[in-house]
Amino acid sequence: MxxxxxxxxxxxxxxxxxxxxxxxxxxxxxxxxxxxxxxxxxxxxxxxxxxxxxxxxxxxAETLVNLDAAGDPQPALATGWSQSDPLTWEFTIRRDVRFHDGTPLTAERAARSLRAAAAAAPKPRILDGVELTVTVKDDKVLVATATPDPLVPHRLSSPQLAILAEKAYQGRTVNPVGTGTxxxxxxxxxxxxxxxxxxxxxxxxxxxxxxxxxxxxxxxxxxxxxxxxxxxxxxxxxxxxxxxxxxxSETITEVPMPRTNTLYLNTAKGAFKDPGLRAAARAAIDGKALVTGVYEGRADVAAGLLGPALPWSARRPARPATVEPAPANGTKITLATFTDRAELPEVAAVLRQQLEQAGFEVELVVREYAHIEADALEGAFDAFILSRATVLDSGDPVAYMVSDFSCEGSFNISQLCDERVDAALEEAARTPAGEERRRAILEAEATILNTGAAIPMLHERVLQGDAxxxxxxxxxxxxxxxxxxxxxxx
Structure with missing residues (x-):
């Protein structure tokens, strides 16, 4: 049939x-x-x-660069690259590649796709806050940034920067039908x-x-x-x-996701402005109970913001508690989440019980995400449960950490502004890709967690079925x- x-x-x-x-x-x-x-x-x-x-x-649709399992850039439509100066990267374009419409891949056509992405409104997420200038020299595409950016090869691995044939770009639309490689x-x-x-x-x-x-x-x-x-x-x-x-069971594979179920605590106002009460909430949360009870064992208890989808995160330094828990003594808090992810309302119900057992008085707020995001970002709740992708389009977690935990972060539900966190994030952001950067990322993670602004609870898995x-x-x-x-x- x-x-x-x-x-x-x-x-x-x-x-x-x-x-x-x-x-x-x-x-x-x-x-x-x-x-x-x-x-x-x-x-x-x-x-x-x-x-x-x-x-x-x-x-x-393919990109100039791919990422391997460790998140390191590998050749794709570009066979190699180098940094010619602090602002400029040169990518050598693979020969003997044809688009699906029969036209050959050239450096100029690859540059055409990147320029279209850089000029798009809105820009692809991977280019938020990034100024790209794309030129061509022989068989190379030159990508220049306004400030030094060690993640340019990682950025060019984003599927949103796929290289398509010229006919894909007609007016304001981009048509992928018959135009990939x-x-x-x-x-x-x-x-x-x-x-x-x-x-x-x-x-x-x-x-x-x-x-x-x-x-x-x-x-x-x-x-x-x-x-x-x-x-x-x-x-x-x-x-x-x-x-x-x-x-x-033989048709199901569980794949660890770079997605963490996290409890964000409002550090700017309300009960959790007090570091001692943040420590009390952290002590009350039992991630294992969530994994076994809500996720039926198909998740991993969180040891930090980053999980097993990034194997190198297991090398994180020890993080001793810096603040002693304060007694809750009936402190009233609002705990919020959304319905769009089926497990989160159930997670909220379990957390409510755990926090009440620790002495908090909990009001639960659950809505559709579209109707709760604005309030969460404005700090309307004392605590917010979020299933959050920790590796965004570049394959690197620094962008997520900056967005969620820096003073100027655009997704700072915890309302956190800590100069130690910002300094650690700035250090990680300017460190070249590789082991040194990973160490800096784990140091930044430890600095964030020491504020008590976020309590990572579990790392999600996705279930894929293969007949x-x-x-x-x-x-x-x-x-x-x-x-x-x-x-x-x-």
Whole structure:
């Protein structure tokens, strides 16, 4: 049935385009991957938006740089790079690469994509606060920044900075259909329902084993799990914890995420302006009870802000308590969270019990995220539970720490302003990538935690489903890769 449907899709596309063939068309209906994803496109698969991560996970749009498991930059469409002066990086463009429309990749075309991203309004997140000037010299793309930036190669790994053919850029829109360089050609987008991709027979790397990909967007978690259980899907992302027990355990993989469930305490006003009461709250929180009771063991108790998705974070220095807990004595606090993540209201209920057992009097506030974010950022609550991504688009946690805990941070729910924290973050930000930077990041983490402004409780995992017979799918904590050239269903 699926083969007939896939074949009819290809025939329709050929009729509409007037083409007699397309990359991979001869294999349509055989060896295809049926993929079910959580969130439908929010911006019509505009690669300058968060939809870029879908294009990356389908191996259709590629960047100059990739990140390895440790978060270090590796060659992709750029074969290498160097820093020619404190402000300028030179990237050598890979030869013999063709876009899906047949045009060759050149340094000028790569620069065209980067300039479009830098000039976009709004800019891709990865370029917030960054001024890029992009020029070309021979087969090299020169990327200059207004101030020294040791993370330029990391930034260029963001899926939002994918390199597309010239025809992708028409007016104010960016169209990824048939304009990438990856192992699969995006041939059709069906609104928010699905997408179709075909194998790229001219791919510059190893040829994909699968003939194509059929994508469906299914926001309902129960329906996604059912698609795996009934054999309607080969690969399913983001299976809810509540559905895991209903599935064959051999079809589920738990992937540690760079996402921490954290309790933010308001340090500017109210009860938690007192460091002693912040220490009392920290002593009251039992992360293990949350992992076992709410997440059914499918999460990791937090030792810090950063978790097992960043293996090097386990090398953090010891952090002795600096403030003794003060007695709560019936202190009234407001504890808030949101409903958009199914587990958080339950986490809030458990935390309420834990804090009340420690002597606090707790008022619980739970709303949809769209209706609570502004209040949280303005410091309307004493405590706020947030599931927070700790590694943003650059693959480096400094941006998250600056956003959440610096005096000028744009997402500073704790209302924290501490000169020691700012100094530690500034040191981490200017340290070159590598082991030295990681040490500086862990020192900054310790400085933040010593303020008591945030209590990390657990690190989340994502459950990925692969039907029996499926091999080669990626289990990527950063959710940048999913379908690879090795992915296929037997």
């Amino acid at each position: 699926r083969s007939l449907l896939a074949a009819s899709v290809i025939l329709s596309l050929l009729a509409l385009t007037g083409c007699s063939a397309m990359p991979g068309a001869a294999d349509a209906g055989a060896g295809r991957i049926d993929l079910v994803m959580l969130q439908p496109p929010r911006s019509g698969l505009n690669p300058l938006s968060d939809d870029a991560f879908k294009l990356s996970r389908w191996s259709t 990856g192992a699969f050609v995006l041939t059709k987008v069906d609104g928010t329902s699905g997408a179709t991709l075909e194998r790229n027979e001219r791919y510059w790397g190893p040829k994909a084993k699968a003939a194509g990909i059929e994508v469906r967007f299914v926001p309902d978690g129960t329906a996604r799990a059912a698609a795996l259980r009934t054999g309607e899907a080969d690969i399913v992302e983001a299976i809810p914890v509540s559905q895991a027990a209903l599935l064959d 029996r017979g499926v091999t080669g799918s990626a289990k990527d904590p950063r959710e940048r890769i999913l379908i690879t050239t090795d992915t296929h269903a037997r």
